[in-house]
Each structure stands twice: as structure tokens, then as C-alpha cells.
Amino acid sequence: MNPKPVIAIQGGPASFHDVVAQQYFAPTEIQSLPCMTFQRVFASVKNGESDFGVLAIENSLAGSILGNYSLLHDYPVSIIGEAYLPIEQNLLALPGQSVKDIRVVRSHPMALLQCSNFLEEHPHLQALEAADTAESAREIRENNLTGVAAVASRAAAARYGLDILEECIQNYKDNYTRFLIISRQAAKDLSTANKASVNFRLHHRSGELAKILDVFRDLNINLSLIQSIPIMSKPSEFTILLDLEWDNYEDFKAAIAKVEPMTVEIKILGIYKRGVK
């Protein structure tokens, strides 16, 4: 029997990255490899320490995590899949505590931001930023902290034996985060692929982007994301990132062949099957 595949995740056990890794590869059992930074996720996939990596790339509150696009551009890895995770945040504390007992709420800054309305409605709660949602829950359990709550997932409540004092406290019910699955090698079987992430640089001429979008439109390629990314070393220039979707893979191939000569540089970050929201 094969050993379990190793999946590098950003964050600790029971973090949202861990939940996505378990779900994406199910029913295959995996072994997750916690990494404290995104760069560590990329490095471990590159050097073979892990088989795949999982990384958040976009959330409906903060937008694209551009740093991860730089890493995708620089590391020899390929996107082989994506997953959307509805983000449900909960207020967790030791059993027996109630909301009025809590003075301090710890969590990742993004999680606190996602729950800003709840925190404003409960002005007696002081928000304190921490490195990870699930780690905030673990610390409450390990140090037996009363008066302290964490904002984290149900999975973190279950793992660390905490009660859910309030559920679904995020501002937007339909909040989700998009994750990418990366691998050293591009996906080989493209028969089910219907989406690609493409990064390109244009000659410094106005209107070129419109011409490229025309090519995609003429070939029935849909745009699901467009984003200019500043080039660090050339402050007045940018690259363009497009997420493209199609019904027929041949259309995508034809579009890329047509667009390639119109660009200075083009990099296909991955061709994959689109995730379900």
C-alpha cells in the first residue's frame, strides 16, 4: 500500500488550509505538513518534501494575495486544481464560558476583519491579532485560558475541545476563500480541465490589453478574474493576470497561440478543473 501523500499547508492542524487539503484529496487519506509561511509551502513542494501544496489565493474581503502570484511566477510549480471554501467563523472558548465572560478575542487579522460587525456590536470584547485561527484555539486549551475566546472554524473547536459560544459571526454569510493546489508537475490529463491562470506582460503600448481580451472573446473564452500586478523593479509597469474559463479546451489552445506573439512574456501558471463555489 502506498504511503499517504504529503500535502504542505499554510498554518497548523485544523486550519482552513488543512480543511481544504483533507476535502480536496478525499477519499484519499493525506498527511498534512504545516508550514508557517507561504514561501515554505512552495519550497517544500519544490524540494520534494511534499507531494502537493495548498495555498489561499483570494478571498472575497481582501482580494488576491499578490505575494502568492509572485511565488507562482518564480517557483517551478504548476497549479493543478482549485477549491472554494465557505468561510464560517465562530467564537470559541473553554466549556462553561459565555460571551459575557470573555474580555479578549484572539485570531488571525483577516479572521478578525471578517467578523468586524460582530466585534463592533460587542464593544466589551478586545480583539487581539495572532498568527493563526486554529493556533489561537489551541493556546486557549493548552493554557486553560478563561476570559479569552478565539475566532476559528468548527474543526478547531472539535480538535481542541472548545465550545462554540456564537456561530457564523462573519459579516458576510457567503464569504469564501479560494485556494490553489500546486504540484511540481503540470496536470497531464487535461480532458476535464476548463480553467487556466495566465500571467503576461505586454509591450508598453496602450490598448494592447483590449486586443487580447478581443481574442479571448472571439474564441468564447470567459474571463473570471483580471488583475494588474505591479512589477517591483519597474514601478510604472505591470503584468496582467487572467483567469480564463472555456467549454472546449481546443478554443483555449487556439487563443493562447494567437495571444502569445502579442505579449513580451507569457506564463501559464496552470490548467485545471474549476472548483465549485
Next chain:
Amino acid sequence: MNPKPVIAIQGGPASFHDVVAQQYFAPTEIQSLPCMTFQRVFASVKNGESDFGVLAIENSLAGSILGNYSLLHDYPVSIIGEAYLPIEQNLLALPGQSVKDIRVVRSHPMALLQCSNFLEEHPHLQALEAADTAESAREIRENNLTGVAAVASRAAAARYGLDILEECIQNYKDNYTRFLIISRQAAKDLSTANKASVNFRLHHRSGELAKILDVFRDLNINLSLIQSIPIMSKPSEFTILLDLEWDNYEDFKAAIAKVEPMTVEIKILGIYKRGVK
């Protein structure tokens, strides 16, 4: 003599927002109003508690702060200016300490990310996320913390009497953050304006974005930022944010008049003079 104008900033005294506010309004002396969240900055401008607000909108590492575009869309405020601040991060500690004495480095998560190479090269330093760069410096001074350093600006070192153990420790020398200046009222004198931020929603048809970009190209309007912004309540739709630049304001007016009927909704977030990088 008029009282000093009140400028709402995100973060505390000597934060990067404070530095931008002082520089933008110089030689006018200002009184800055520290706010712990961006939403507080908008609320204080709206209710007249402050005359203007300053908010980070984009940095070369993490990209656009989409949450602030939502606030710009929802609050009755207008962008009246922008400023670019080169971000220089430094390692600050109590006088007499050296890098080898330090065990823990505290700062805002973004600042720690900006210095990830330095932190990897000094594995004995444990990074700890905190709410603000300048506040991390203040806490070292107030609690007389040895073995702890903050990643923050020179202004924070000066304000809190800390030594700079290492200067310019950010990964990219040309790292900058873009800030917007907001006001209850749109700028009245547009004679020096040469930039606008425009948010619009298209009918759900492919290729419309290309048509709109063609209008701007034909009227010599340059694109300096393009960004799709997911609509929370409609996960498969998005609005488009464009930053546009021109030599002749009449061209911009003509372009908007032409583009308006092609959109479902268009909101000009502000017309202003572009900042110097």
C-alpha cells in the same frame, strides 16, 4: 488663525499612515486622529469628526486592499488625492541591545512579510504578529522590553527613543505603499487633476470590457490599474476597478460619457492629481 485640520489615519502616531498625512498636507500643520480600523477612518470623515482621511489602498507585495474599495463604494466620500510612500522597514530595540540579544520580533503581519528574507537569514529571531508597526515600538519602550525588537519606521524609532539595529531590512528596496486621501466632498478644482478611480459593473456579457478599454485607448486615456472585484452577494459576478490617467481632462470627460451607457452601474470614486513615486 484656523485650527489645524483633523486627519483620520489608520494606526497610531508615527505609523506609516501618520507619516503620509504629515507629508501630504505639509506645510500645513495637521492634527492626526488615530483609528484602529479602516471603517473608523471612513466613519469619522463621514460624520465630520475629521476633515480628511488617509488610507492605504495598495502595496507592491499584497496588492489592492479590496475591503477599502468596498468602503469607498459604500461611504459618501470621494478620493481627492493619492501619495506613494517608499516603505523602509528597520529593526528597532532598546538602546544597548544588539541583533544577537534579540529573540522575538514584533510587528504588523504585512511588515513581517515585507522582511521575510531578513527573518529567514536570522533563524534565531521568532516573528510575532501585532496590530501595528509603531505600536510594537511603543510597547518595547513603555514596558522596557529587552530581547524584543520591532519592525517599524525611522519615525517610530525617533518617537519612542529606540535604536535602529538594522536598517532597510525589507526584501525589496523599491517597496512602496499607495495611500488615498478622502474627503466628504469631491475636489472642486480639477485644473491639475490627471487621474481618476472608476468602479463599474457590466452587463453579463463577455467582451464588454474590451469595448470599454477601446474607448479609453481611442481617447488617449492610460490604464494604470485594472482589477476585478467579486460581488459578495453574486459569487459569479464582479465589478471592474480602473485607475485612469490623462493629459487632457476633456478626454476623460468624453470617455466617461461614452462608456456610461455601456455599463449597468458606474461610480467615479474620485478625480485627483496623481502622486509621485
